[in-house]
Amino acid sequence: MKVILKYISLVLFVCAVVIGVNYKYPNHLDYINDKIVDIFFNSKNDNEIGTNIVIIDIDDKSLSEVGQWPWSRNKMGQLVENLNTLSPSCIGYGIIFSEEDRTSPSQIGAKDNGNLENYDETFAKMIENSNTPVVLGYNFLDERYEGEKHETPYIPAIIKNTLKNDQIGFYKAANTLLNIQGIQDSAYSSGFLNSITNENGRITSMPLVMEYKDQLFPSLSLELVRTIYGARELKIGNEKNMNQISFAEIKVPVDTSGSMFVNYINSPTGFKHISAVDILNKNFNNFLLSDVSSKIVLIGSTAVGLSQVTPTPFNTNISSIDLQATVIENILSGKYLTKPDWEKFFQYGATIVISMLILAAIFFNSALVNGTISLFIAIASYFILQKMFIENGFILNTTYIIETILLSLTSSVIVHFMKNNSDMVDIKGKFASKVSKAVMEDLLENKDRKGDLSAKRKIVTIFFSDIKGFTKITETINDPDMLTRYINRYMDAMTKSIMISEGTVDKFMGDAIMAYWNAPYDVEDHADKALTSALEQFELLKEINVENQKEGLPKVEIRIGLNYGEVFVGEVGGELRSDYTIMGKAVNHTSVLEQISKFYGSDIIISQSVKENLKKQYTMLLIDKIKVDGTNDAFDIYQVFKKGAPDEFVQDEIEKFERGVLLYREGKLDDAILIFRNLYLQDNLLNKRLCNIYIDRCEIGAITQAGGDFNPIQAINKSIISNS
Numbered sequence: 237m238k239v240i241l242k243y244i245s246l247v248l249f250v251c252a253v254v255i256g257v258n259y260k261y262p263n264h265l266d267y268i269n270d271k272i273v274d275i276f277f278n279s280k281n282d283n284e285i286g287t288n289i290v291i292i293d294i295d296d297k298s299l300s301e302v303g304q305w306p307w308s309r310n311k312m313g314q315l316v317e318n319l320n321t322l323s324p325s326c327i328g329y330g331i332i333f334s335e336e337d338r339t340s341p342s343q344i345g346a347k348d349n350g351n352l353e354n355y356d357e358t359f360a361k362m363i364e365n366s367n368t369p370v371v372l373g374y375n376f377l378d379e380r381y382e383g384e385k386h387e388t389p390y391i392p393a394i395i396k397n398t399l400k401n402d403q404i405g406f407y408k409a410a411n412t413l414l415n416i417q418g419i420q421d422s423a424y425s426s427g428f429l430n431s432i433t434n435e436n437g438r439i440t441s442m443p444l445v446m447e448y449k450d451q452l453f454p455s456l457s458l459e460l461v462r463t464i465y466g467a468r469e470l471k472i473g474n475e476k477n478m479n480q481i482s483f484a485e486i487k488v489p490v491d492t493s494g495s496m497f498v499n500y501i502n503s504p505t506g507f508k509h510i511s512a513v514d515i516l517n518k519n520f521n522n523f524l525l526s527d528v529s530s531k532i533v534l535i536g537s538t539a540v541g542l543s544q545v546t547p548t549p550f551n552t553n554i555s556s557i558d559l560q561a562t563v564i565e566n567i568l569s570g571k572y573l574t575k576p577d578w579e580k581f582f583q584y585g586a587t588i589v590i591s592m593l594i595l596a597a598i599f600f601n602s603a604l605v606n607g608t609i610s611l612f613i614a615i616a617s618y619f620i621l622q623k624m625f626i627e628n629g630f631i632l633n634t635t636y637i638i639e640t641i642l643l644s645l646t647s648s649v650i651v652h653f654m655k656n657n658s659d660m661v662d663i664k665g666k667f668a669s670k671v672s673k674a675v676m677e678d679l680l681e682n683k684d685r686k687g688d689l690s691a692k693r694k695i696v697t698i699f700f701s702d703i704k705g706f707t708k709i710t711e712t713i714n715d716p717d718m719l720t721r722y723i724n725r726y727m728d729a730m731t732k733s734i735m736i737s738e739g740t741v742d743k744f745m746g747d748a749i750m751a752y753w754n755a756p757y758d759v760e761d762h763a764d765k766a767l768t769s770a771l772e773q774f775e776l777l778k779e780i781n782v783e784n785q786k787e788g789l790p791k792v793e794i795r796i797g798l799n800y801g802e803v804f805v806g807e808v809g810g811e812l813r814s815d816y817t818i819m820g821k822a823v824n825h826t827s828v829l830e831q832i833s834k835f836y837g838s839d840i841i842i843s844q845s846v847k848e849n850l851k852k853q854y855t856m857l858l859i860d861k862i863k864v865d866g867t868n869d870a871f872d873i874y875q876v877f878k879k880g881a882p883d884e885f886v887q888d889e890i891e892k893f894e895r896g897v898l899l900y901r902e903g904k905l906d907d908a909i910l911i912f913r914n915l916y917l918q919d920n921l922l923n924k925r926l927c928n929i930y931i932d933r934c935e936i937g938a939i940t941q942a943g944g945d946f947n948p949i950q951a952i953n954k955s956i957i958s959n960s
Contacts, residue, residue, distance in 0.1 A: 243595055246647050250591040254639045255584065265635040267436055272634045274549035276625040282503045286569050289561045290508045290527055292319070294331075294537040298513040305542055309337040309355035309419075311516060313362035315535065318515050320367050322528040328371045328460045330429060330536035330557040333359075333415040360422035368533075369424035369463050373456045376409030376428050376446055388449060389414055389426050393462060395445060395452040397472040404472070404479055406447040406494045407432070425463060427456030431546070431559065432495065439546050441495040442563050444481060444488065445472065457563040460532055461486065477577035488567055489574045497573035497631060498559070499566045500548050507561045509538070534561055573629045583636040590617070590637065594644035606648045614641055691806030696754045697766040697798060697846065698823055699739065700830040701730065701773070703747040704793040712790055723747060725783065726792050729776045737769040738762075742817050748830075752818055755805045763800055763849040770796045770840050771879055795838075797829030800845035821867065828864050829873065831957045836860070836875065837925030844872040855882040857922055858894045861901070865953045875923060889915065889922060900930060901948040903941060909934035 257264070292315065299305060312333075319327060336343065337359075341352040363370045374389055389412060397404070407430075414420050428446060431439050444458045454462065454470065458481070462470060467483035472494070474480070481488045490496050512535070514522045536557025537543045545553035554562070566572060576582075590613055597606035617637050624630040703709070703726070713719045727749070731741050734751045738759045742750040753762035773794070781791045801822030808817050829841045836859055847856070855877045863870040882890060896911035909931055916927040940946045950956075 239599060242651075243599070246595045246644075246651070247588070247591050250595070250640060250643050250647060251587050253643060254587050254591075254636055257639070258583075258635055263435070265638065266434070268638065269634050270434075270436055270438060270440070272621075273440075273625070273631060276622050277500055277502060277549035279622055280502055280626045282501045285501055285503045285505065285507070286565050287508070288532055288568050289564055290324075290510060290531045290533055291557055291561060292512050292515055292533055292535045293509045293557075294512045294535070294539060294542070295509070296539045297511045298516075299539050299542070301513045302516065305537075305539075306337075308339040309333070309359035310353070313355075313359040315512060315515055316359075316362050316366055316370060318518060319528065319533055322525060324368050324528050324531050324533040325464045326369045326371060326424075326460055327366070327533045327535065328427075328456055328560070329373050330456065330534055330560055332374055332413060332429070333372075333419050334413055336416055356416060356418055360418040363419065364422040370422075371456060371459050371463055372415050372420065372423040372426040373429040374415060374420075374426055375413040376407075376430050376448060376453075377411035377413055378409065387412065387414055387417070387420075388451065389420065389453060391453060391459070392425050393454070393459075393468055393470060395454065395470045395472065397452060399472055399474060399479065403474060404490075404492050404494060406445055406452065407443050409446055409448040412448065425459055427454050427459035429456055429556070429560070431556070437547065438549075439498065439559065441491065441493075441497045442559070443493065443495045444490060444563075445470075445494040455563070457560050457567065458488075460534075461564060461567050464532060478574065486567060489572050491575065496563065496566065497575075498562060499571050499573045499629065501562055501565065507558060507565075532564060534564075536560070571629065573625075573631050575631050579632055582632060586617070587636050587640045590640045591644045594641065595648055597648050603649065603652045606645065606652065610641055610645045610648075617641075691804070693802055694755050694805045695800070695802050696752045696805070696818060696822075697762045697800050697849075698803070698818070698826040699734070699749070699751040699753075699766055699770065699796065699798055700826045701749045701770075701794050701796045702830055704795060704834070706747040709790050718787075718789070722784065722789050726777075726780055729780055730773050733769050733772050733776060737765045737772075739766060739769060743815075752803075755803075755818060756816065761851050763798075763846050764852050766798055767840075767842065767846065767850065767854065767876060768852075768879065770798060771876070774839065795830055795833040796840045797826050797831070797833065798840070798842040798846050799823075799826035799829060800843060800849050801825070825864060825867075828952055828957065832862075832952060835956055836873075836929070837923055838875040840876045842874050842876055844874070847872075847874055852879070853881040854879055855886060855890075857890055857926075858897055859923075859926060860897075860950050861948065862950045862952050865951060870949050875926075877922060886922065889918070893922075893926070896930060900934060900937070903937075903946060903948070905934045905937050905941065 294305070294307075302311065316327060333356075337355040338344075340355040342354040344352075363372075415423075415426075420426065428443075430446065431442055434440050442455065442457070444455050445452050446455075447453075452472075458470075462483055465484040465486065467486075470481055470483045472479070472481050472490075475482075475487070479490050479492065479494075481490055481494075488496055508527055510523045510527060513519070534557050536555065538555040538557070543555040543557070545555055546559050548554055593613060594606065594610050597609055617634075621632055621634060621637075624632060709722075710719060713722060727744065730749055734741055734749075737753075739751045739753045740755065742752060744750075751766075753759050753766045759765060773796070777792055777794065784791060799822050801820070803818040803820035803822050805818050806816070808819070809815050825843065829843060833839065833841050838859065841859065842856070856874045857877070859873045859875050861870055861872050881887075892911055892915060896908045896915070899905075899908035899911065912927045912930045912934065915921060916924065916931065921927065937946050937948075
């Protein structure tokens with residue numbers, strides 16, 4: 237009963253703190269929330285991007301050929317005139333012409349000469365005579381520009397707001413920065429270019445409507461879409477508890493400021509860009525006519541030093557004109573991001589459910605269960621929110637979930653700590669500087685086992701494994717996070733197999749694993765348990781490779797060497813860092829067995845000492861007798877295929893092969909080679925490469941035997957290992 241009351245109290249405490257903090261400080265974790273949304277953006281892939289928009293780019297190439305900015309207005313007019321020949325649906329300028337063109341002949345020549353050309357008037361006439369509607373950009377200004385005379389831009393549409401003041405509050409402007417009057421009046425319409433950054437300096441939403449002198453005005457992107465639809469009225473209302481701007485068949489969801497969340501496009505290609513100089517010079521070979529025909533044309537710049545850039549969730553910047561194109565594409569495609577009206581209920585419900593699930597771990601009195609539940613909930617929450625973001629366009633605040641998981645986990649850890657405080661003191665006193673974390677945890681979970689941490693000699697079974705061709709794999713997977721996930725998936729499964737079979741993982745060496753059995757505690761039948769774990773790991777690889785295949789990752793293949801012998805067991809290291817490990821000749825021999833497995837075409841190689849100490853039956857094949865350079869010991873090695881005795885057909889093959897090996901060792905090379913050649917002709921051999929090796933040896937041995945230098949023992953040197 238006390239545990240249940242404690243559980244209920246903790247749940248109520250976590251819910252009260254999380255909900256209370258977020259009510260009092262609703263934006264306190266906006267930075268983290270923005271970063272998580274950025275991750276969601278990066279996880280989506282916009283393979284198909286609309287082709288309704290083309291950007292005429294005053295890029296570095298254009299500036300290099302035409303001249304530095306600003307260009308004379310007659311060239312800007314020529315740009316409009318040439319675009320008209322390509323029949324776009326409308327033209328929008330992301331550039332403001334707020335001052336007169338000082339390069340006009342009328343500005344340079346005599347003031348009383350009225351015959352000189354005025355480039356501003358030329359530009360205005362070309363806009364006015366354009367068959368394609370031209371929509372100009374301008375900026376709203378704040379109160380810092382009070383006192384300057386600014387006009388109200390003309391908009392050929394009516395914006396009707398049916399919402400109340402408590403439902404929406406538009407951004408209000410104090411002044412405007414328009415194009416000069418002649419140019420402004422010549423255009424079909426105009427729209428503002430303003431963007432609003434959040435507290436973290438990012439543009440997450442764009443205002444579609446702003447208020448000036450008690451009148452509402454559309455943004456450039458909204459006005460361009462309205463223009464191509466020919467709508468005369470924009471209505472701002474509320475449908476299904478969501479504010480929206482509607483006209484024709486378009487319904488754009490907006491927040492309480494009249495802004496639309498920008499659904500940035502994660503595409504390797506982006507929008508179509510055409511250099512402005514190619515339009516000016518009619519270089520139609522550099523693009524297709526269909527790239528412009530019936531498209532919304534945006535004129536702007538991505539040139540260095542000229543373009544204003546906007547940070548995106550993809551750790552890159554986009555130009556202001558690309559930002560306008562993104563907003564237009566969002567409206568045309570209907571791929572919006574919204575904050576649903578049920579968000580608060582979702583956050584409250586998530587807080588209650590998550591806290592109940594994580595804090596339920598106190599009933600199990602296990603930090604492992606608590607951590608596992610927390611990790612599972614964190615992963616599940618991530619994928620649920622990601623799915624809702626990508627598939628439904630819902631932006632849900634992650635603050636409640638993050639704080640609930642952290643606070644619940646912290647509360648549970650405190651409870652576990654208070655329950656097991658005395659055990660924790662013993663852990664620190666006995667093992668803090670004596671053993672590795674893996675050994676320490678295993679010893680603590682198995683206090684009744686015989687064993688200690690003092691330095692001594694002991695008989696152990698040693699395990700070495702390595703991934704085949706890992707260097708090439710690292711070159712194939714060039715994403716660090718993906719490579720880490722790839723190797724950790726493998727290491728996790730292999731480590732669990734070793735630990736479950738009562739083995740101790742000594743260390744990870746890149747992609748290699750070293751482990752041992754029977755130290756520091758005694759393990760019965762440790763040779764069998766080590767070999768069983770090795771065989772099990774190949775079965776686990778099948779499941780791992782299924783996951784790798786789904787993610788397009790390379791297949792994992794490994795080699796394993798097992799040896800049985802006496803080693804030095806104890807603490808190795810310095811005053812500040814030490815570890816519990818094993819050393820000795822048997823360890824070195826095990827490493828060699830793993831390394832030469834490629835030479836013999838074997839996946840698992842065990843030493844003679846391992847075979848002699850096995851209690852169970854296995855299907856195995858005598859490979860060779862080897863001697864490692866620098867030692868005098870020669871010993872047999874075996875390839876292990878599976879657990880259990882072989883069937884009669886496999887047994888017959890094993891007996892024939894091993895008979896051939898014994899004849900080879902006795903120097904009866906003609907008899908041996910006959911056996912190996914007959915075996916080589918058979919299908920489905922256990923190891924066909926071995927037959928080939930012994931055929932070659934018999935042929936070479938016949939020569940060396942004649943010279944009296946024949947030696948059936950294979951010396952393992954650097955050459956053999958390097959070829960493995």
